[in-house]
Structure formats: C-alpha cells, structure tokens
Amino acid sequence: MAGNAPLIPVSEALERLLKDVHPLGRENVPLSAANGRILALDLASKRTQPPFAASAMDGYAVRHADVIEVPATLTLIGEAPAGHGFTGTVQKGETVRIFTGAPVPKGADTVVIQENTGREGSQVTVLEAPKPGANIRAPGLDFAEGDLLLSARTRLDYRSLSLAAAMNHAVLPVQRKPLVAVLATGDELVTPGGEPGPDQIIASNHAGIAAMVEDCGGAVLDLGISPDDVGIMASHVRRAVEAKADVLVTLGGASVGDHDLVQDVLGGEGMELAFWKIAMRPGKPLMAGHLGGTKVLGLPGNPVSSIVCALLFLKPLLAKMLNQPGQNERLLEAMVTADLRENDRRQDYIRALLSEDADGRLTVSPFPTQDSSMLSLLARAGALIVRPPHAPAAKSGDRVPIVRL
Ligand SMILES: Nc1nc2c(c(=O)[nH]1)N[C@H]1C(S)=C(S)[C@@H](COP(=O)(O)OP(=O)(O)OC[C@H]3O[C@@H](n4cnc5c(N)ncnc54)[C@H](O)[C@@H]3O)O[C@H]1N2
Numbered sequence: 001m002a003g004n005a006p007l008i009p010v011s012e013a014l015e016r017l018l019k020d021v022h023p024l025g026r027e028n029v030p031l032s033a034a035n036g037r038i039l040a041l042d043l044a045s046k047r048t049q050p051p052f053a054a055s056a057m058d059g060y061a062v063r064h065a066d067v068i069e070v071p072a073t074l075t076l077i078g079e080a081p082a083g084h085g086f087t088g089t090v091q092k093g094e095t096v097r098i099f100t101g102a103p104v105p106k107g108a109d110t111v112v113i114q115e116n117t118g119r120e121g122s123q124v125t126v127l128e129a130p131k132p133g134a135n136i137r138a139p140g141l142d143f144a145e146g147d148l149l150l151s152a153r154t155r156l157d158y159r160s161l162s163l164a165a166a167m168n169h170a171v172l173p174v175q176r177k178p179l180v181a182v183l184a185t186g187d188e189l190v191t192p193g194g195e196p197g198p199d200q201i202i203a204s205n206h207a208g209i210a211a212m213v214e215d216c217g218g219a220v221l222d223l224g225i226s227p228d229d230v231g232i233m234a235s236h237v238r239r240a241v242e243a244k245a246d247v248l249v250t251l252g253g254a255s256v257g258d259h260d261l262v263q264d265v266l267g268g269e270g271m272e273l274a275f276w277k278i279a280m281r282p283g284k285p286l287m288a289g290h291l292g293g294t295k296v297l298g299l300p301g302n303p304v305s306s307i308v309c310a311l312l313f314l315k316p317l318l319a320k321m322l323n324q325p326g327q328n329e330r331l332l333e334a335m336v337t338a339d340l341r342e343n344d345r346r347q348d349y350i351r352a353l354l355s356e357d358a359d360g361r362l363t364v365s366p367f368p369t370q371d372s373s374m375l376s377l378l379a380r381a382g383a384l385i386v387r388p389p390h391a392p393a394a395k396s397g398d399r400v401p402i403v404r405l
C-alpha cells in the first residue's frame with residue numbers, strides 16, 4: 001500500500017468493524033458457572049417468595065386480639081421451626097413457639113419476639129403489646145411466581161445470581177462467550193519467565209489483551225508466539241480457524257517492515273481485508289478483516305498501541321457479540337494541566353495522570369513522553385486525553401475529552 005494512503009478516521013473504522021457483527025447465540029449454563037456471564041433471556045420467577053406467611057423473628061405466634069392488653073398469659077401448644085410448620089390451629093388464649101423463617105400457623109396473625117415474653121413451663125406471658133401482623137412476612141413479599149425479575153443483557157453477578165437461585169433457576173440461558181484466539185508474532189519475542197537472547201524481549205501484549213478479553217466476557221485461545229516465518233504463522237492462523245474462533249487477534253507484524261508478514265499470511269489463508277491504517281496515534285497500523293466466520297483484528301506490535309487499539313476496537317467488538325451496550329468508549333471531560341499543541345490528522349490518545357477532587361472534578365496531566373512502547377507510563381495513566389484530528393492548540397486549564405482507564 002502506498003505510504004501516503006489516506007488514513008481511516010477512528011469512528012469510521014469502528015463502524016465498519018461492527019457493521020455486520022451480530023450477537024452470538026446463547027447456551028445454558030449451571031448457576032455455579034454463570035458468574036460474569038450475560039443473561040440472554042428475560043427471566044421469570046418459578047416461585048413466590050416467601051411462599052407462605054413466614055415469621056421474621058424468633059418468638060411466639062399469637063392471635064393479636066389475645067395480646068391487646070398486657071401482660072397476657074397464653075398456653076403453649078406446639079413449636080414451628082424453619083422447615084417444619086405447626087399443623088394445628090392457634091385458638092383463643094393459645095400460642096406456638098416459632099422461629100425465623102417458619103410458616104405462621106393457622107389462627108395466628110402476629111409474632112411476638114421472645115425478648116418481650118416470659119415463660120414458665122407451658123405458660124407464656126406477653127409483656128409488650130405488638131402491632132397487629134408484627135414480625136410476619138406476607139407471602140410474595142419479595143416476589144411472585146411469574147414476575148420478570150432479571151432482564152436479558154444483565155451481566156450476572158453476586159446479586160443477580162442470588163436472585164436467580166431464589167427464583168429456582170438451576171440453569172441459566174446466557175450469551176455464548178466469544179472465543180478470541182490471540183497470536184503474538186515476532187522472532188524477538190520470548191514468553192514471560194523465559195530466557196531472552198541478547199536481541200530479544202519479553203512478549204507482554206498477550207497478557208494484557210487476554211485479560212481484557214476475559215474482562216469483556218470472552219474466552220481466550222492462546223496461540224502463543226509465532227516466529228516471523230510464513231509457514232509457521234500460517235499454521236497458527238489455521239488453528240484459530242479450526243477452533244472456530246469468533247475473533248483472531250494478531251499482535252505485531254502489522255506495519256510495513258520487511259518482516260511484517262501478518263497481512264500476507266492472513267491473505268494467503270483467504271482473509272478478506274476490511275481496512276488497514278487508522279488516523280490515530282498510537283495505533284496507526286491497525287488492520288481488520290475476516291477469515292470465513294472469524295473476525296480478524298491485527299493489532300500493532302508496540303505494546304501501548306496494542307492496548308489502546310484493543311480498548312477502542314476489540315472491546316466494542318466483543319460487547320456487540322455479547323449483545324452488550326457500550327460499543328463506544330464513553331468520553332468524559334477533564335481539565336488539562338499543561339498546554340497541548342495543535343493536532344495533526346491522527347486522533348491522538350495521550351496517556352495522562354488523572355486526579356479527582358472531592359466534588360468529582362477531573363484533572364489530567366499528560367506525560368511529557370508519549371512513546372508507544374512505554375508500558376510503565378500506561379500502567380500509571382488514569383486516562384487517555386483524546387485529541388481529535390486537527391484539534392486546535394489547548395491551554396492549561398482548558399477542558400478536554402478523555403477516556404477514563
Ligand atoms: N516505516 C514505518 N515504520 C513503522 C510505521 C510506519 O508507518 N512506517 N509504523 C510504526 C508504528 S505507528 C507502529 S505501532 C509499529 C507497529 O508495527 P508492527 O505492528 O509491525 O509491530 P512490530 O514491528 O512487530 O513490533 C513493533 C514493536 O513492538 C514490539 N512488540 C511486538 N509484539 C510484541 C509483544 N507481543 N509484546 C511486546 N512487544 C511486542 C516489537 O518488538 C517492536 O519493538 O510500527 C512502526 N513502524
């Protein structure tokens with residue numbers, strides 16, 4: 001491709017990437033495996049909860065009419081622990097010992113907490129007059145059978161899973177996880193923990209991209225590191241296709257160097273290129289296409305470029321596959337603490353420290369160095385300042401759009 005080919009605006013590239021992407025199908029998973037998954041259907045309760053009038057306290061089930069005037073002494077006729085209701089009926093002048101969660105026996109309409117009673121053998125004296133109906137949870141207080149309590153697209157967490165369990169769903173319909181194959185490329189790369197040769201470095205992009213995929217609700221197929229060798233790289237790509245990966249993410253080799261083979265290899269395997277080279281910094285060499293049913297996202301090798309591109313393109317892609325909103329990074333505004341020069345044609349994502357005052361006002365301080373190899377700065381950054389193409393110079397104190405990290 002010619003060196004000065006027009007660069008595609010970020011928003012247009014994103015639109016083109018997402019255009020023909022549809023939510024993946026759904027699958028059923030046991031409750032115990034559903035944490036973090038996206039609910040695929042609205043969920044109605046199979047139960048009414050509580051299913052019966054239940055005592056909210058440990059104490060005595062009484063007829064309110066019997067305890068309007070206190071002290072009132074009643075005769076104990078039985079016991080109702082949780083899970084074992086009392087089968088008889090409470091008549092005038094009688095009471096049943098009851099525990100939290102037990103069904104309130106027939107005839108009784110009020111529970112007196114045990115602290116407000118005295119007892120001698122089978123004689124129970126109520127010392128304080130309760131309100132009518134006190135300490136009883138009505139049937140259906142929480143929810144009723146048929147109530148739609150969880151809606152499709154909910155990300156299941158500890159609260160929604162507790163509710164789904166209470167609704168008596170042992171198995172939940174969830175969006176299928178996108179399978180994301182991740183392939184690093186480059187003779188210079190060695191797996192973390194390995195022994196790099198004198199001209200080698202540690203492959204870092206994998207770790208971050210895999211974590212992002214998992215955070216987004218995807219599953220990672222780790223294809224490891226391919227050397228800069230057409231045949232070996234092609235065999236890795238075929239593994240992704242054979243595994244029916246929904247997405248293949250390649251790391252590095254996306255640019256124009258003699259050893260940047262990724263696009264040639266993918267082309268040889270039949271990839272249709274959707275676009276290459278975006279008007280953004282970092283991340284210019286980003287490439288997208290598809291290989292049969294596998295979406296391909298070629299991320300640039302520079303670690304910061306890789307991660308910024310993944311934030312802006314991979315995250316929204318996975319969100320759409322999972323039927324989730326949030327397909328655009330949400331922009332906030334912050335006050336910048338340094339002058340920013342006029343921007344060129346590439347949308348800039350400037351790594352910056354972020355601080356927030358007690359009133360929630362955000363301030364960003366750009367790092368003076370913006371080299372796209374510097375993970376130490378990215379790890380410290382709280383935000384990316386977004387500088388649209390040809391943005392005029394900004395002064396310290398101006399408000400600028402940011403992506404919060
Ligand atoms: N003549 C030009 N050279 C470059 C251009 C250009 O437009 N013309 N673009 C530059 C930009 S911008 C970027 S970004 C890089 C991206 O290049 P590649 O995607 O081909 O990446 P590589 O060349 O393979 O690697 C770049 C850099 O990143 C390191 N790297 C690669 N993979 C990993 C990994 N998994 N973990 C850690 N580090 C990795 C690699 O060692 C290189 O240092 O191209 C510029 N060049």
Ligand code: MOO
Binds near residue numbers: 281282283285302305
């Ligand atoms: O993505 Mo490249 O950094 O613009 O270094």
